[in-house]
Amino acid sequence: MSGPVSRPPRRPRTRTLVVVGVCIAVLAGLAVGVNTLRWKGSVTLLANWSGANEQNLRDSVIEPFEDKYRIHVVYQGSSAESQVLAADVESGTPPDVVVMPGPGELADYASQGRLTSLDGLVGTKDFGPTWMPAVRGAKSTGDHTYWVPVAADLKSMVWHRGDLPKARLAAVAAEPASWCLGMGNGATSGWPGTDWLEDILLQQAGPDAYQRFANGDFSWKGDDIERAWQTWGKLVGAGTPRAAKALMTDYDKASQDVGQSTSGCGLEHQASFVRHFPSWTKAEGAYVASSEVIPGAEQQNTWEISGDLAAMLTNTPQARKLIRYMASAEVQQRWNTTKSGFSANRKVLRTAYAGDSTAETIARTLSDPTATQCWDASDAMPSQMRDAFSDSAQRYLATGELDAELHDLGQVKAGLKGQWPQFAVCGSG
Structure with a gap:
């Protein structure tokens, strides 16, 4: 009986070679792709x-x-x-x-x-x-x-209902009940109050006084500073239950009743970001420069x-x-x-x-x-002063008592000699 017939080795078919070649190319491409996708730090x-x-x-x-x-x-x-x-x-x-x-x-x-x-x-x-x-x-x-x-963001803005004529805004602003007011913002609550006070100082006393305020060259009991606090207190009714309620109202909820006939407010001192708040959209909100409604404002085209x-x-x-x-x-x-x-x-x-x-x-x-x-002047101050300023604004809003707040702020400032950043806070647009 004869043994098995010896056959020559089979040559791979052309199709097989093509498939193998494609696989190698794909793998090589994947390797290049992976290398390309690798993070560069x-x-x-x-x-x-x-x-x-x-x-x-x-x-x-x-x-x-x-x-x-x-x-x-x-x-x-x-x-x-x-x-x-x-x-x-x-x-x-x-x-x-x-x-x-x-x-x-x-x-x-x-x-x-x-x-x-x-x-x-x-x-x-x-x-x-x-x-x-x-x-x-x-x-x-x-x-x-x-x-x-x-x-x-642009500040120094007073937003108003679309149906309020600009000619009446100063008179409306003189009524504390007209203002939408909220101080709450978690750990940074109170900044809407410091925004108010800084802006009033800027519009009443001008950029030079404001620059000194931001750089620490001022007294908390200076005439310009006290005047700004008193102006704010009169505008929003500091020391009244309505003002105190603002301490429990988040800033982004302050205008939620704008335009309501019974209890709604009609004005809000706030930056440009509020223009798309649902309440102001519904009320067809518009704005004027804060200098148009702040008593004693002497500046034109001056913005925080x-x-x-x-x-x-x-x-x-x-x-x-x-x-x-x-x-x-x-x-x-x-x-x-x-x-x-x-x-x-x-x-x-x-x-x-x-x-x-x-x-x-x-x-x-x-x-x-x-x-x-x-x-924003408080954003340029040492953090201890900024935080004390914010706390005092909230207490003043609740109590209407100013002397003790200014005294305490002066004490904080006295401990910060040499710690105030020195750079140009005011300039051109």
Whole structure:
């Protein structure tokens, strides 16, 4: 019996070779794709946004940045941002980038040498000098730019029902019951009161007095300061049960009964962000400059402003990319118009708000080179003074007693010698 027939080895069919070749190519492509998708480092970002505001930040800024640069953004949002930042800096683990709602604490960190200068990283030509001032850094380092605004709000505004003629607003404002008033905002309750007091000081005494107030060169019992407190107290009825009720009313609920015939208020001193509050939308809300209703106001085209400022604590390539990205007109327009806010970038202000007459007017004011703009003064103060100011505003609203509050504020100020940031709070638009 013969053995098995020996056959030559089978050659692979052409189709088999093609399939194998395709598989190899696919695997190679996957390898390239995985390498392309690999993260190119990370950057930590601390801010105070949470909830819907945080989601808007992720949708409009963080996710597009990650897609573009393959840099992972580790975001931390905290309502106690100041305390978190102080603890992180003290422990030697600061965030790479921080966004703060005002310049005071950032100026303090700059003077300690904690911030990295943005000179040469972000151009200042698209932002007014008030938004990106030169600030004194640590000893012997000179003056530099340390922050860039990523969002802006216009203050010094009084909102009114659409059916209230402007000619009647001053008379309506003289009645405390006309004002929608709410002081509540969690750990930062009271800021609507300090906004009021600062604005009255600005409109009555002018930018020079306001600058001294923000930089610590004043007395809490000075004539201009006392006059501002007394004016506010008379306008809103400090010491009355209605005023005291404002301490238990959140600022974003203050206008919820605007326009109601029995108990509704008709005016609110508040920044530009309230224009899309449902209550004001329903009431067809409009605004005038606060100088039109504040007794004794002598200023024209003079506005308090506020904004969110991005600064860099660690000088890494990833942090530099994020700062530059957040400062760009394209990103600021996408971000701020999505959340119905404003950018301080002149390119955005000139183009982004067409078709919304109220927004266009606000944008023109924010970019007006003839306007005087002054930072929220309490946001420029040392944090201890800011917090004491806020507490006193709430107590005065409840009691109507001023002397004790001014005395206590003076005591706090006396303990802060040499701790007041020195930079230009007021400037042109």
